[in-house]
Amino acid sequence: MKSRIWLSSPHMGGNELSYIKEAFDTNWIAPLGPNVTGFEADLKQFLNTEKEVGALSSGTAAIHLGLILSGVVAGDEVICQSMTFSASANPILYQNAIPVFIDSEEETWNMCPVQLETAIKASIANGKKPKAIILVHLYGMPAKTDEIVAIANKYEIAIIEDAAEALGSTYKGKNCGTFGTYAALSFNGNKIITTSGGGAIVCNDEAAKNKAIFLATQARDEAVHYQHSEIGYNYRMSNIVAGIGRGQMEVLDKHISLRRDMNTFYKNIFKNVEGVTVFEEPTDDYFSNHWLSCITVDESKASFTREGLRLALWEENIESRPLWKPMHLQPIFEKYDYYGTNVCENLFNTGLCLPSGSNLTTQEKERITQVIAAFLA
Incomplete structure (x- = not known):
């Protein structure tokens, strides 16, 4: 039988093992460590942004945390592109919020700005302004970002940018993943670079990143004992996985x-x-x-x-x-x-x-x- 030609398979660059070996040699086998810190810095440099990057277990985790940090709670409406993978929309239901789906436009296949504003106006008329907009850059193609950001700003609605498929894509010279209030990146096995599984959240500032990482590490309060005042999640990236990411950044x-x-x-x-x-x-x-x-x-x-x-x-x-x-x-x-x-x-x-x-x-x-x-x- 002929060998399988895959749609999009992992492609190693060669130096991934050196970063993994360093983690083993120094016993950094944990959801923190030099590779995690280094991978976050590599991504920030590549995105050419003053925003902060936090390495996580998946892009889905990044969207979920973005919703939490945007204040989305049960019963809130969240607008989402319909033409996307389910991971863009599933976190809305994690929060017991209500998704509102938007059609694509024909040029970029992404969220139609006209239908977006129609949906926002309808929600406001019903007494429930949407809490967030999940904007996707489908298959790496940037959305009509200026138009969508302008609408979000007009109605003061947070954008969570799903750039899981768009690392390295740009709109008017600016990197996808840097337009939203929060953004999600993915390093799943089929993505343009991979850490086998993993993702990252892009936040506007260090305070927002620190809050995201706090929630991603089970929301443990500062105390000698284990104390928790908020619901937390096991969403942090391991130092081993981040080592793969560091090697992959060299060939991005x-x-x-x-x-x-x-x-x-x-x-x-x-x-x-x-x-x-x-x-x-x-x-x-x-x-x-x-x-x-x-x-x-x-x-x-x-x-x-x-x-x-x-x-x-x-x-x-x-x-x-x-x-x-x-x-x-x-x-x-x-x-x-x-x-x-x-x-x-x-x-x-x-x-x-x-x-x-x-x-x-x-x-x-x-x-x-x-x-x-x-x-x-």
């Missing part, structure tokens, strides 16, 4: 370049194929890391369907995947309000994520090319 720029090369690779494959559009930046204001390269298939123009292509790739042991199923169509979330038309639903029905890893070999790319060419023929 290279990984971004290789992911962007994969987007060009697919643009070349599909450039003369009617009905197929490769997802790319709408203007020069946007710079995507192209964490995943995606296409949409217009069945009225193409001679095939999205699902047909997916199955043809799968038969050759090449992984591809439909775009995220919108949250408002998910069984767990379908009872909540949704503002929009059918943009994200159409994207789900016609879109396909293609193998995009920074570690794809020349031979694997040739296999992908040949399988797609044979299918199109």
Whole structure:
């Protein structure tokens, strides 16, 4: 059987083991230590920001803490992009809050500013102004950030920026992950860099970071004994995992370049194929890391369907995947309000994520090319 070509597999740089070995040699086998501190500093430097970064167990944990620090409690409304992975929305329910889902716009596939403001006005009219907005940069593509930030500022609503897929992406030269009141990064095994599992929260200042870390380490009060005055969580990153992250930061720029090369690779494959559009930046204001390269298939123009292509790739042991199923169509979330038309639903029905890893070999790319060419023929 042919070897599997994965959608997005981990790609080690080489120096990760040296940081892990140092942790073992110095016995820093704990959710704190030099690698944790160093990884946070590396991320802050890469983001080119005065904000503070706290390393956590996952990007989901970062969103959850961002909601807590934004004052979200049971019964509050939180606005969330519908076209996203469930981890963007699940923490809203952790807080027993109420998600309100927003459709995408067609240029970036992210939250539609028009529908966002419509939802905010409707909530205010019902006597319940939303407490936070979860803004996602889907597949590494920056959202229409200026418009969304302006709306959030107009109504004085906190933004929690889900930049889990967008490390290294920029909007008007500014890094994704630095626009929100809080932001979440992810280092899951399929992300542009990985710590096997892990994430980070980006906070406006040191006081906010300290509060986030306090909550992430079981909210233990300062006392000789164990004392707790608030609910805490086991959300801190270990020094071992952070060591992997430090090694990965050394190759992050290279990984971004290789992911962007994969987007060009697919643009070349599909450039003369009617009905197929490769997802790319709408203007020069946007710079995507192209964490995943995606296409949409217009069945009225193409001679095939999205699902047909997916199955043809799968038969050759090449992984591809439909775009995220919108949250408002998910069984767990379908009872909540949704503002929009059918943009994200159409994207789900016609879109396909293609193998995009920074570690794809020349031979694997040739296999992908040949399988797609044979299918199109």
